[in-house]
Amino acid sequence: MSADSFGPVFRLIVGLGNPGREYRDTRHNVGFMIVERLVESTKGEFRSEKSWHADVARCGEVIVCKPQTFMNRSGQAVRAISQFFKITPEQILIVADDMALPLGKMRFRPGGSSGGQKGLQSIIENLGTPEVPRLRIGIGAAAPGDAVGHVLGKFSPDEKIPLAEGLDRAASAIDCAQTRGLQAAMNAYN
Numbered sequence: 001m002s003a004d005s006f007g008p009v010f011r012l013i014v015g016l017g018n019p020g021r022e023y024r025d026t027r028h029n030v031g032f033m034i035v036e037r038l039v040e041s042t043k044g045e046f047r048s049e050k051s052w053h054a055d056v057a058r059c060g061e062v063i064v065c066k067p068q069t070f071m072n073r074s075g076q077a078v079r080a081i082s083q084f085f086k087i088t089p090e091q092i093l094i095v096a097d098d099m100a101l102p103l104g105k106m107r108f109r110p111g112g113s114s115g116g117q118k119g120l121q122s123i124i125e126n127l128g129t130p131e132v133p134r135l136r137i138g139i140g141a142a143a144p145g146d147a148v149g150h151v152l153g154k155f156s157p158d159e160k161i162p163l164a165e166g167l168d169r170a171a172s173a174i175d176c177a178q179t180r181g182l183q184a185a186m187n188a189y190n
Contacts, residue, residue, distance in 0.1 A: 010093040016119040027139040074119040075126030094134040101138025104166025
């Protein structure tokens with residue numbers, strides 16, 4: 001049977017980033033950029049849900065979320081939404097930036113460590129398990145000693161085209177995971 005016989009694989013898709021206009025086009029907000037594309041493609045709209053500390057949209061049966069806490073507290077919003085809707089960790093897909101991957105490259109994983117990504121670490125701590133599926137999107141490596149400046153920096157003009165291609169590919173990868181399952185998406189996109 002195909003994954004779509006039972007509905008989408010993931011009931012909650014969370015894009016990680018920092019709220020506020022000053023962070024809008026930074027590397028750390030790649031997760032926000034991807035989920036915004038998903039919602040736009042379904043003509044959906046985010047709305048602020050203050051009780052969950054998140055902007056939330058519905059895409060059919062799927063809840064799409066942008067935590068409005070700062071990155072290192074993302075788990076608070078994910079825990080609140082998942083508890084309210086009774087969503088298990090394996091039904092959640094986290095979309096996050098990754099400095100260990102070249103710009104635009106991606107990696108699906110069914111779980112594991114945070115790899116130093118503070119938003120992912122917060123989610124692992126708040127859900128009580130590292131077994132939360134994630135899609136990591138490469139933002140390129142930082143210069144030695146400049147991790148904070150790198151993730152909070154904006155993309156250069158030379159990076160705009162590979163970034164756009166990576167965002168489009170990530171949206172397609174999520175669609176594949178939703179309809180064909182995580183393993184099929186890992187095989188096709190990792």
